[in-house]
Amino acid sequence: MTSSPTDDALVLYGQTFASRLLLGTARYPSPSVLEAAVQRARPAMLTASLRRQGSSGADAGNSFWELLRRLDVPILPNTAGCHSVQEAVTTSHMAREVFNTPWIKLELIGDDYTLQPDTLNLVQAAAQLIKDGFKVLPYCTEDLVLCQRLVDVGCQAVMPWAAPIGTGRGPMNPYALQLLRERLDVPLLVDAGLGLPSHACQVMEWGYDGVLLNTAVALAQDPVTMAGAFADAVQAGRAARRAGTMAAQDAAQASTPVLGTPFWHHAHA
Numbered sequence: 001m002t003s004s005p006t007d008d009a010l011v012l013y014g015q016t017f018a019s020r021l022l023l024g025t026a027r028y029p030s031p032s033v034l035e036a037a038v039q040r041a042r043p044a045m046l047t048a049s050l051r052r053q054g055s056s057g058a059d060a061g062n063s064f065w066e067l068l069r070r071l072d073v074p075i076l077p078n079t080a081g082c083h084s085v086q087e088a089v090t091t092s093h094m095a096r097e098v099f100n101t102p103w104i105k106l107e108l109i110g111d112d113y114t115l116q117p118d119t120l121n122l123v124q125a126a127a128q129l130i131k132d133g134f135k136v137l138p139y140c141t142e143d144l145v146l147c148q149r150l151v152d153v154g155c156q157a158v159m160p161w162a163a164p165i166g167t168g169r170g171p172m173n174p175y176a177l178q179l180l181r182e183r184l185d186v187p188l189l190v191d192a193g194l195g196l197p198s199h200a201c202q203v204m205e206w207g208y209d210g211v212l213l214n215t216a217v218a219l220a221q222d223p224v225t226m227a228g229a230f231a232d233a234v235q236a237g238r239a240a241r242r243a244g245t246m247a248a249q250d251a252a253q254a255s256t257p258v259l260g261t262p263f264w265h266h267a268h269a
């Protein structure tokens with residue numbers, strides 16, 4: 001059985017997306033490389049931070065917004081750099097006006113060294129934003145109870161990290177990420193810390209619904225090719241998940257057919 005990507009689209013808050021890859025827009029060597037990487041990957045959404053990208057001078061800011069408009073990919077504003085609930089809520093409201101979108105990637109930083117999310121206040125911020133009508137995609141750790149609470153307050157998707165932002169280390173806690181997938185029914189996207197396409201493929205094989213990444217593409221020697229590699233890896237991992245993986249075995253089993261038993265079900269029926 002084959003299926004086209006549209007048979008198996010990512011659905012977040014009732015909206016359908018053709019891709020399961022979300023891409024960040026920071027740290028690229030140039031706007032033209034960013035543009036080409038986005039054209040290659042055709043991501044579902046592009047993250048943009050009001051605070052970071054607006055801070056490099058008015059002209060740079062304007063041309064960045066023009067580039068985003070030209071790319072014609074839905075924008076996911078990001079509360080990057082916010083350290084308090086009030087700051088995150090205020091930034092989200094500003095982003096909604098600037099970008100004219102109800103989507104928000106809720107990033108509430110609790111520790112500046114690891115950029116670890118503030119797990120103690122994240123739920124309160126998410127609850128407020130949901131009440132205010134936002135479609136909240138919270139960046140969080142892989143803690144099961146935290147993710148459950150985020151769902152309880154109305155988040156229709158949750159985005160646990162693989163590893164700290166910008167480290168490229170890949171999934172640090174495979175057990176917890178897989179447990180989360182088993183326990184939660186909402187869409188789950190891994191956000192942050194992916195360094196290789198194989199990391200993205202791996203989490204998709206575990207049943208994750210998508211990935212959000214930035215640094216691994218932006219800092220690659222060839223970001224455009226890497227953007228394509230991640231897009232392909234996400235699709236491969238998703239296809240493998242849907243295909244159903246074999247159960248790993250302890251003992252070797254010959255895979256070369258013995259004469260007269262070319263198919264397993266003939267020999268064992």
Ligand SMILES: CC(=O)[C@@H](O)[C@H](O)COP(=O)(O)O
Pocket residue numbers: 023024025026047078080105139164165166167168191192193194212213214215216
């Ligand atoms: C772009 C964005 O939203 C980042 O905050 C995100 O978390 C990506 O992390 P990496 O740069 O580690 O992929």
